[in-house]
Amino acid sequence: KIRDLADASVFQGGNIVFVAPDEKVHELRLQFQALEIHNDVFGVREAKGLEFDACALLGFFGHFEELGSKEEWQNILRWLSSSSNITKTAGTGEKVDGLMLRDCDYRLSAPKVSDEAMMLYTGLTRARNHLYLIELEDTSKEKKLGKGLAQFAFRRLKDLGLAKPVSHINEGIGNNLEMTPAENKARGILYITQALSMSRNMEPFSNVKNKFMEAMSRFAPEKGNDRELADKCEKHLDALTKMHSLMGFVKERFLIGGVYDLAGKFAEVLEFEQMAGEFFSLFLCDSFLVWETHSVRLLIEEVFFRTPYEKHFKSICATVKELEQAV
Numbered sequence: 001k002i003r004d005l006a007d008a009s010v011f012q013g014g015n016i017v018f019v020a021p022d023e024k025v026h027e028l029r030l031q032f033q034a035l036e037i038h039n040d041v042f043g044v045r046e047a048k049g050l051e052f053d054a055c056a057l058l059g060f061f062g063h064f065e066e067l068g069s070k071e072e073w074q075n076i077l078r079w080l081s082s083s084s085n086i087t088k089t090a091g092t093g094e095k096v097d098g099l100m101l102r103d104c105d106y107r108l109s110a111p112k113v114s115d116e117a118m119m120l121y122t123g124l125t126r127a128r129n130h131l132y133l134i135e136l137e138d139t140s141k142e143k144k145l146g147k148g149l150a151q152f153a154f155r156r157l158k159d160l161g162l163a164k165p166v167s168h169i170n171e172g173i174g175n176n177l178e179m180t181p182a183e184n185k186a187r188g189i190l191y192i193t194q195a196l197s198m199s200r201n202m203e204p205f206s207n208v209k210n211k212f213m214e215a216m217s218r219f220a221p222e223k224g225n226d227r228e229l230a231d232k233c234e235k236h237l238d239a240l241t242k243m244h245s246l247m248g249f250v251k252e253r254f255l256i257g258g259v260y261d262l263a264g265k266f267a268e269v270l271e272f273e274q275m276a277g278e279f280f281s282l283f284l285c286d287s288f289l290v291w292e293t294h295s296v297r298l299l300i301e302e303v304f305f306r307t308p309y310e311k312h313f314k315s316i317c318a319t320v321k322e323l324e325q326a327v
Helices: 002-006 022-034 060-066 070-080 114-124 147-159 181-200 205-218 227-253 266-283 287-304 310-326
Strands: 017-020 041-043 052-058 127-134
Touching: 002 022, 017 022, 022 041, 052 114, 060 070, 060 114, 060 147, 070 147, 181 205, 181 227, 205 227, 227 266, 227 287, 266 287, 266 310, 287 310
Parallel strands: 017 041, 017 052, 052 127
Antiparallel strands: none
16 A cells, blocks of 8 residues: 555665655655655656666556456466467466466567567566565455456566565665655755746646656755755746746737737737736856747747738847857
């Protein structure tokens, strides 16, 4: 049960990073927060390319079962325990645990499980030294999702000598199970990098904002204790917030049927200019915010060039572009 991770007699590992299926991350973070579990939780996509000293994969086999792949994974795991070299869609005629290997594609590249296999592989390879596989029980009366496949998988991995069961987890150096200030700052910088990548990939702004908030929490006095980094992070989030407000204003006031229509909207154009002017006055000369100012300039060019307002906004954009290049 997830509350076991808040029990010091079961789990001591402030330095362990949890990796979970992307669809489960938001809910898990809320549960961790409610239980005052301070470990980081990464989705598979977030964790890709990163490595951690100690890593725990959370709820993968349960997720695969929810996706309807239980039988495929059971057959693959049986095949790993067998002596068969057959990998094509055909029964092998061999029994494992008294069950015949079924008509199934035993390759992890099989269409049914290829994405899930890659997801699992990405999670498994995030750990440098210590790796844990943890499944959470569903306490609902209707069903304990994933329990069957998870137990089956752990038994197979144990029989293969690839895993061993543990009753508790104890990580860290001595009694110092929490991250050091330097580790917290490094994690905060990582979060900023991820947030910027998410923003430039046009992911939902709410996700970007949450990632920046996580970064700022790492610079707090009780963690990384770095006021300068916290201020820079807050300023970057403010810039992105105002940039998205400008984009939202354009979409709401000027975009009609996929075409920009400025007819009869002089007051709205003045309001937009005031908002853009405030944005540039705050962020234009900041070397960390070049992409954001560049994006707003391109937005202005897209909306107002080839309109009666072009001459006015063209001079503004020329000044902005000149300052962009100077930063």
